Amino acid sequence: MVQHKIPQATAKRLPLYYRFINNLHHQGKARVSSKELSEAVKVDSATIRRDFSYFGALGKKGYGYNVEYLLEFFRKTLDQDELTGVALIGVGNLGTAFLHYNFMKNNNTKIMMAFDAEPSKVGSDIGGIPVYHIDQLEEKMSDVHVAILTVPSGEAEGITERLVKTGVSGILNFTPARITVPDNIRVHHIDLAVELQALVYFLKHYPLNGGQE
Numbered sequence: 001m002v003q004h005k006i007p008q009a010t011a012k013r014l015p016l017y018y019r020f021i022n023n024l025h026h027q028g029k030a031r032v033s034s035k036e037l038s039e040a041v042k043v044d045s046a047t048i049r050r051d052f053s054y055f056g057a058l059g060k061k062g063y064g065y066n067v068e069y070l071l072e073f074f075r076k077t078l079d080q081d082e083l084t085g086v087a088l089i090g091v092g093n094l095g096t097a098f099l100h101y102n103f104m105k106n107n108n109t110k111i112m113m114a115f116d117a118e119p120s121k122v123g124s125d126i127g128g129i130p131v132y133h134i135d136q137l138e139e140k141m142s143d144v145h146v147a148i149l150t151v152p153s154g155e156a157e158g159i160t161e162r163l164v165k166t167g168v169s170g171i172l173n174f175t176p177a178r179i180t181v182p183d184n185i186r187v188h189h190i191d192l193a194v195e196l197q198a199l200v201y202f203l204k205h206y207p208l209n210g211g212q213e
């Protein structure tokens with residue numbers, strides 16, 4: 001199945017479509033018209049037709065859409081998950097690279113906003129993502145519950161305390177600082193130096209012999 005690039009507004013409606021199509025599938029229905037869908041999910045049928053064209057699902061007049069096809073598409077695209085918005089804190093070397101890369105390959109996570117303390121960076125738009133001043137963290141983060149930390153290590157703890165207060169539930173920490181959070185918040189540390197050391201250690205002590213004894 002061809003994976004099309006989906007606009008954000010369309011991606012947000014995917015879980016809605018998914019639930020309804022899944023119900024139809026359970027009822028044994030093989031097809032659905034955009035009118036039926038429209039009434040069920042309360043999205044106008046022109047929008048539905050446009051959304052579905054991104055999925056490569058082209059409804060036929062008098063037939064509608066194939067339920068099986070749509071369901072397979074939604075399962076693959078959504079991973080049965082909603083789009084998770086992510087905030088990035090610290091738009092330096094590493095942060096800038098992440099903004100350009102973003103994470104849309106899996107379609108269900110996306111950096112929505114970034115923060116920095118440096119006035120020259122604030123107000124800019126990197127890879128289509130707005131950069132706000134760190135002072136605006138609490139104001140902007142109300143709907144975002146996952147953060148990537150790419151600030152200097154000395155800033156990590158202070159920023160983390162503020163993130164905790166905004167109601168963040170997960171932090172991907174690229175700084176070498178070991179941050180402390182309450183038990184209900186998940187922190188994943190990614191320390192590239194440690195990863196590299198581990199690789200070198202394994203190369204030395206557990207060399208691969210290409211399957212030969």
Ligand SMILES: NC(=O)c1ccc[n+]([C@@H]2O[C@H](COP(=O)([O-])OP(=O)(O)OC[C@H]3O[C@@H](n4cnc5c(N)ncnc54)[C@H](O)[C@@H]3O)[C@@H](O)[C@H]2O)c1
Pocket residue numbers: 089090091092093094095115116117118121134149150151152153155159174175176192193
């Ligand atoms: N660059 C790398 O390859 C790399 C690799 C592994 C880990 N790291 C770690 O990632 C972090 C970032 O590295 P970098 O090379 O991008 O650093 P950098 O100095 O280029 O970027 C840090 C950014 O954070 C901003 N910042 C500083 N204080 C802030 C605050 N209080 N609030 C918001 N923003 C603030 C700075 O203005 C800057 O834009 C560091 O902790 C570093 O140790 C970097």
